Amino acid sequence: MSKIENHFLVPKHTLMPKDEAKKVLDQYAVKAEDLPIILVDDPAIKKTRAERGDIIKIERSSFTIGKTVYYRTVK
Amino acid sequence: MMQKKISFIEFRVLNPELIRKMSAIEIKTTDTYDKDGYPLEEGLMDSHLGVINPGLRCKTCGQTMKHCPGHFGAFELVRPVLHAKYAKRVEVILQCTCKECGRILLPDDKIKVLQERRVDVEDLTRMIKLRTLKVRKCPHCSTKVGELKVDRPTNFYMDKERIYPHDLRSWLEKIPNNDLVLFGYNAENVRPEWFVLTVMPVPPITIRPSITLESGIKSEDDLTHKLVDIVRINMRLKENIEAGAPQLIIEDLWDLLQYHVTTYYDNQMAGIPPSKHRSGRPLRSLVQRLKGKKGRFRYNLTGKRVNFAARSTISPDPYLSINQVGVPKEIADELTVQEAVSEWNFDRIKKMLKDTDEILYVIRPDEKRKIISEENKKEITEELAPGYRIERKIIDGDIALFNRQPSLHRASMMAHRVKVTPDKTLKLNPVICKPYNADFDGDEMNLHIPQTEEGKAEALELMFAQNQIFSPRYGAPFIVLDEDGVSGTYILTLDSSEFEKSAAYEFFYELGLEDIPKPDRGNKYSGKLIFSLLLPKDLKMEYKSKTCDIFEKADANYKCQGEKCPYCVKIKNGVLLKGVIDSASLGEGKGKLIDTLARYYPPEVLEQFYYKINRIITKVITRKGVTACLDEYETPEAIKKEIEKVEKEEIREGEKLVEEYKKKTLELIPGRTRKESFEIKMMQLGFKVKDTIEKHLLKEKIKDILKDKPEMNTTIMIVSGSRGSSINLMNISGFWGQAAVREGRPTRGFSGRAISLNKKNDLGPIAGGFIKSNFIDGMDVKEYFFHSMGGRQGEVDTGVSTKVSGYLYRRLANSLKDLSVRNDLTVRSGGGRIIQYLYSEDGVFPMYSFKGQAVDMQRALHLIEESKGVSKDVKGKKK
Numbered sequence: 001m002s003k004i005e006n007h008f009l010v011p012k013h014t015l016m017p018k019d020e021a022k023k024v025l026d027q028y029a030v031k032a033e034d035l036p037i038i039l040v041d042d043p044a045i046k047k048t049r050a051e052r053g054d055i056i057k058i059e060r061s062s063f064t065i066g067k068t069v070y071y072r073t074v075k
Numbered sequence: 076m077m078q079k080k081i082s083f084i085e086f087r088v089l090n091p092e093l094i095r096k097m098s099a100i101e102i103k104t105t106d107t108y109d110k111d112g113y114p115l116e117e118g119l120m121d122s123h124l125g126v127i128n129p130g131l132r133c134k135t136c137g138q139t140m141k142h143c144p145g146h147f148g149a150f151e152l153v154r155p156v157l158h159a160k161y162a163k164r165v166e167v168i169l170q171c172t173c174k175e176c177g178r179i180l181l182p183d184d185k186i187k188v189l190q191e192r193r194v195d196v197e198d199l200t201r202m203i204k205l206r207t208l209k210v211r212k213c214p215h216c217s218t219k220v221g222e223l224k225v226d227r228p229t230n231f232y233m234d235k236e237r238i239y240p241h242d243l244r245s246w247l248e249k250i251p252n253n254d255l256v257l258f259g260y261n262a263e264n265v266r267p268e269w270f271v272l273t274v275m276p277v278p279p280i281t282i283r284p285s286i287t288l289e290s291g292i293k294s295e296d297d298l299t300h301k302l303v304d305i306v307r308i309n310m311r312l313k314e315n316i317e318a319g320a321p322q323l324i325i326e327d328l329w330d331l332l333q334y335h336v337t338t339y340y341d342n343q344m345a346g347i348p349p350s351k352h353r354s355g356r357p358l359r360s361l362v363q364r365l366k367g368k369k370g371r372f373r374y375n376l377t378g379k380r381v382n383f384a385a386r387s388t389i390s391p392d393p394y395l396s397i398n399q400v401g402v403p404k405e406i407a408d409e410l411t412v413q414e415a416v417s418e419w420n421f422d423r424i425k426k427m428l429k430d431t432d433e434i435l436y437v438i439r440p441d442e443k444r445k446i447i448s449e450e451n452k453k454e455i456t457e458e459l460a461p462g463y464r465i466e467r468k469i470i471d472g473d474i475a476l477f478n479r480q481p482s483l484h485r486a487s488m489m490a491h492r493v494k495v496t497p498d499k500t501l502k503l504n505p506v507i508c509k510p511y512n513a514d515f516d517g518d519e520m521n522l523h524i525p526q527t528e529e530g531k532a533e534a535l536e537l538m539f540a541q542n543q544i545f546s547p548r549y550g551a552p553f554i555v556l557d558e559d560g561v562s563g564t565y566i567l568t569l570d571s572s573e574f575e576k577s578a579a580y581e582f583f584y585e586l587g588l589e590d591i592p593k594p595d596r597g598n599k600y601s602g603k604l605i606f607s608l609l610l611p612k613d614l615k616m617e618y619k620s621k622t623c624d625i626f627e628k629a630d631a632n633y634k635c636q637g638e639k640c641p642y643c644v645k646i647k648n649g650v651l652l653k654g655v656i657d658s659a660s661l662g663e664g665k666g667k668l669i670d671t672l673a674r675y676y677p678p679e680v681l682e683q684f685y686y687k688i689n690r691i692i693t694k695v696i697t698r699k700g701v702t703a704c705l706d707e708y709e710t711p712e713a714i715k716k717e718i719e720k721v722e723k724e725e726i727r728e729g730e731k732l733v734e735e736y737k738k739k740t741l742e743l744i745p746g747r748t749r750k751e752s753f754e755i756k757m758m759q760l761g762f763k764v765k766d767t768i769e770k771h772l773l774k775e776k777i778k779d780i781l782k783d784k785p786e787m788n789t790t791i792m793i794v795s796g797s798r799g800s801s802i803n804l805m806n807i808s809g810f811w812g813q814a815a816v817r818e819g820r821p822t823r824g825f826s827g828r829a830i831s832l833n834k835k836n837d838l839g840p841i842a843g844g845f846i847k848s849n850f851i852d853g854m855d856v857k858e859y860f861f862h863s864m865g866g867r868q869g870e871v872d873t874g875v876s877t878k879v880s881g882y883l884y885r886r887l888a889n890s891l892k893d894l895s896v897r898n899d900l901t902v903r904s905g906g907g908r909i910i911q912y913l914y915s916e917d918g919v920f921p922m923y924s925f926k927g928q929a930v931d932m933q934r935a936l937h938l939i940e941e942s943k944g945v946s947k948d949v950k951g952k953k954k
């Protein structure tokens with residue numbers, strides 16, 4: 001089986017360190033549960049060993065502005 | 076503001092205890108009012124249930140009609156009755172439980188396994204039903220399981236013996252709470268025996284008021300009628316039981332009671348004859364009050380009606396601005412707005428009050444309203460001072476929201492300024508038909524008058540028509556001239572168009588021009604000069620016109636001469652130096668002139684452009700008369716011959732293909748069967764021959780434009796891109812070609828042939844729907860039928876696709892309606908949850924974009940080059 005995180009359609013998923021995650025939450029003035037979610041068993045974050053409550057940073061390429069960032073809480 | 080969050084909503088079933096507890100009075104008699112019309116004690120209209128007479132006070136809460144919310148009553152049923160709306164649930168429970176011990180008909184360990192399954196209730200119930208189906212003996216008390224029969228909705232039989240509601244109730248009572256969980260009931264909220272009614276709640280009279288007719292006769296609500304029936308039968312049953320009447324009579328009355336209770340809740344149940352009035356009208360039961368299009372939800376809650384609104388047929392008026400809406404005097408007199416009196420408008424309002432009857436009310440600072448009449452007019456005029464408010468009829472310049480359904484995008488409802496007209500319809504400039512998707516074949520539109528200053532400001536800022544010129548979908552103008560608008564401008568700007576002084580002065584008058592320009596063609600004015608009057612003085616543009624494009628496409632020998640091309644546009648210092656203004660300048664999405672005017676100038680510039688050009692075009696086009704004559708569609712001799720030749724070729728080639736197909740020598744298309752390959756090749760053949768003729772026809776017709784005075788209006792429409800294309804010309808003057816149903820030749824019909832005029836198994840081009848005729852000559856019978864097959868498909872497709880896409884759109888809109896872009900450019904749900912961290916993930920709002928691009932790169936680079944030293948004020952709409 002090929003590694004799905006290497007597929008060109010799967011954007012880069014990284015586990016955010018606690019302090020950085022807090023910065024993001026502060027920036028948007030939200031609680032972790034107000035972010036969009038990603039399931040713990042999502043294949044794209046298997047490698048990051050993320051646990052429930054962690055925040056995943058997703059970097060996607062954008063047609064219009066090159067790169068966009070997205071955050072999801074692990075559920 | 077205090078914020079509260081609803082964490083959950085729970086539905087329960089009313090239990091008898093609760094019904095008794097919440098009851099204000101027990102109902103004991105069917106009588107409603109006494110001789111004097113006062114509500115009777117313990118009757119169905121008892122004053123404990125609330126008040127509907129303005130004078131009376133409620134006996135429960137002591138308040139008057141305005142403040143008393145109404146109170147429930149109750150009455151005891153002598154014999155229990157099943158609530159028919161729960162009959163399905165009862166049926167399921169009876170199927171799966173033991174009548175002796177009330178346990179689920181499965182051994183404990185199996186129940187436990189099921190309990191631990193994490194599936195939803197419906198699936199769980201289905202599983203229990205499946206597993207208990209074959210159980211013949213109760214695993215808990217070894218009682219034999221009987222055969223359950225249901226006479227829907229309310230009669231149950233076990234081994235052919237009737238289970239009466241009280242037996243039903245005691246069976247349901249036996250079921251332990253733990254087993255109930257498997258059916259999805261939390262015993263605290265729902266016990267199944269509550270499905271069998273022993274006491275009935277009587278709704279407050281506020282929801283079933285009696286109406287006093289003009290004749291003085293009181294008429295009761297349908298619900299009251301039904302309740303009277305129930306109470307009456309209940310009393311009869313009681314008397315009979317007490318008198319020791321035979322069992323048969325008691326059972327009949329009991330069934331009657333069941334019938335009345337069932338139809339009180341729902342009068343449209345399958346298997347139950349609907350209960351009717353004496354007049355034969357079916358009664359409106361509780362369920363009917365809520366359900367369906369005319370029910371409480373869709374009719375009264377989702378479909379609220381508003382004041383300050385009008386609706387009427389629409390008609391066009393090119394003399395209005397796109398920012399205006401023509402409102403009939405009759406409507407304007409009916410609609411009102413409030414206006415605050417201030418130092419600045421004091422004189423105006425005072426004059427209005429004195430001289431006209433536009434003002435209906437004066438509202439003092441203490442909110443006291445004074446109606447204006449002839450008698451007090453003078454006095455109030457004296458009293459009027461800043462701080463007062465007036466309520467007046469709407470007048471020219473007031474703000475109105477104008478809307479046409481279906482409201483599919485933001486431009487379906489735009490703000491306009493009112494223009495009161497003496498006509499009978501709402502009027503709009505034809506230029507704004509496109510965003511509303513309106514035409515004038517009987518379309519109606521709605522008008523709303525915002526009442527508050529905030530409302531008006533919001534309408535003007537966010538919804539004003541001139542601010543909606545850019546499409547929120549692709550970021551290019553979509554409020555554009557079309558059809559006659561483009562044709563007219565085209566005719567105006569043709570080289571050959573010239574105007575005598577008298578005609579030109581009419582235009583100058585329409586434009587409100589004070590400095591009359593000098594004639595540029597001897598004694599005459601050219602159309603280009605007149606058009607140039609509409610352009611901003613600093614406009615500089617150069618681009619290829621649609622006309623030139625079409626010429627090149629139609630004639631391989633025609634080449635655009637660039638600088639010298641008489642059709643391509645060149646504008647300098649706001650003067651149209653050469654070229655014609657067609658859809659390449661004005662059209663939706665691709666109109667370069669309109670795009671520039673809208674993007675780099677204030678919105679008023681384009682608004683004024685439309686306002687003026689409409690006035691000129693209306694005159695131009697009326698004078699010329701853009702209409703078609705049969706001569707325009709006459710097929711030139713040369714082409715007639717060519718068509719004949721081509722048709723012969725089509726038939727010859729077609730026959731050849733048929734032969735090859737039958738001999739199995741046909742060359743196959745990869746991935747297709749022999750039959751499919753044959754059909755595809757037949758279709759291609761039809762298109763191939765059509766294409767060549769179409770080009771020739773257009774080339775022939777274009778010669779007309781090249782003449783000094785073009786007479787053919789159809790050609791003008793095609794070349795300017797205002798309406799129609801060479802395909803339409805081809806269908807009228809050339810031939811139709813292959814009829815198609817679902818991208819293939821028509822096949823369905825009879826066995827071996829599509830229509831009965833064909834020989835069986837004829838695969839040739841004519842039998843397959845090739846149409847040699849055109850619309851001018853008319854088709855023969857066969858062709859007519861084949862043509863209709865294609866026509867029918869088109870009709871069905873439009874019908875189906877509007878329906879499907881409409882529903883798709885509704886679902887999308889409903890799910891997205893609470894999302895909003897916040898100040899930090901995040902998109903959040905109504906509850907504040909984040910959906911996107913940056914609007915559309917790139918922060919580009921298509922409406923303010925350059926045709927979907929964040930920046931118009933070409934122009935930006937151009938400006939940088941140009942502005943090396945020179946700084947120029949550019950009104951950019953880009954983000």
Ligand SMILES: [Mg+2]
Nearest residue numbers: 514515516518
């Ligand atoms: Mg219509």
Ligand SMILES: [Zn+2]
Nearest residue numbers: 133135136143
């Ligand atoms: Zn009350």
Ligand SMILES: [Zn+2]
Nearest residue numbers: 173176213216
């Ligand atoms: Zn049992």
Ligand SMILES: [Zn+2]
Nearest residue numbers: 623635640643
């Ligand atoms: Zn050209």
